[in-house]
Amino acid sequence: MSAALRILGIDPGLNRTGYGVVEVRATQLTYVAAGVVRVPPGELHERLGTILRELCDVIRDTRPTVVTVEKVFVNVNPQSTLLLGQARGAAICAAASTGLAVHEYAALQIKQAVVGFGQADKKQVQLMVQRLLGLERAPASDAADALACAICHAHSSTLLATMRRATGRPGSAAAPRRRGAAAGRRAWTARLQGEK
Secondary structure, eight states, rough: SOOOEEEEEOOOOEEEEEEEEEEEEEEEEEEEEEEEEESSOOEEEEEEHOOOOHHHHHHHHHSSSEEEEEEOOOOOOOOHHHHHHHHHHHHHHHHTTTTTTTEEEEEHHHHHHHTTTTTTOOHHHOOOOOOOOSSSSOOOOHHHHHHHHHHHHHHHHHHHHHHHHHHOOOOOOOOOOOOOHHHHHHHHHHHHHOOO
C-alpha cells in the first residue's frame, strides 16, 4: 500500500466504549490515538446518544479512513446481549453518519490476529497491542480491545494488498489456519521472549 490507511477500532459497551486509531502504511503500524468513552448512568436513549456524540467527535478529531467494530457475541444473559447490541448500533451509526465504511470482526478473529490464538485473555491482548504499536505502557483494557480490532483490520488489509501486488489482480485472502490454544500460547510466549 502506498497510501496510509487510518483505522478506527471500536469496542462497544453501554458503560464504557473503547476506541483506538492506528495508521498502516505497507506493513508499518503506527499508533494514533486511543481512549474510552465513559457513559454516565441515565436513560437508555441518553446513554446511546452519548456514545454516538463522543464517537462522532473522535472521528472528527482523528479522521479515520475506515471503521472496525467488534461483533456482538451471544451472552448467557439475553438482556446483556441486547444492550450491548444497542451500544454497537450507536457506534455503527457514528461511522455511518460520517460516510465511513464499517468492517466487523468477531472477538475470536481479533485475538487470533493480534495474539496468535483466539482464547487469549484481556491481559495478553493488552501486552501484544503494547508491543505491536511500540507503546510505553499497555493501554486500558477497553482501549486495547479497540486497538486490537483496528490492528486485525490492518493485518487483513495488508495481506490483501500484498496478494493484489503479487498476482496483479484483486484477491481474497484465504482464511487463516486455526491453531490450537497450546500452539497459540507457545507462539505468543516465544514472541514476548524474543523481544526481551
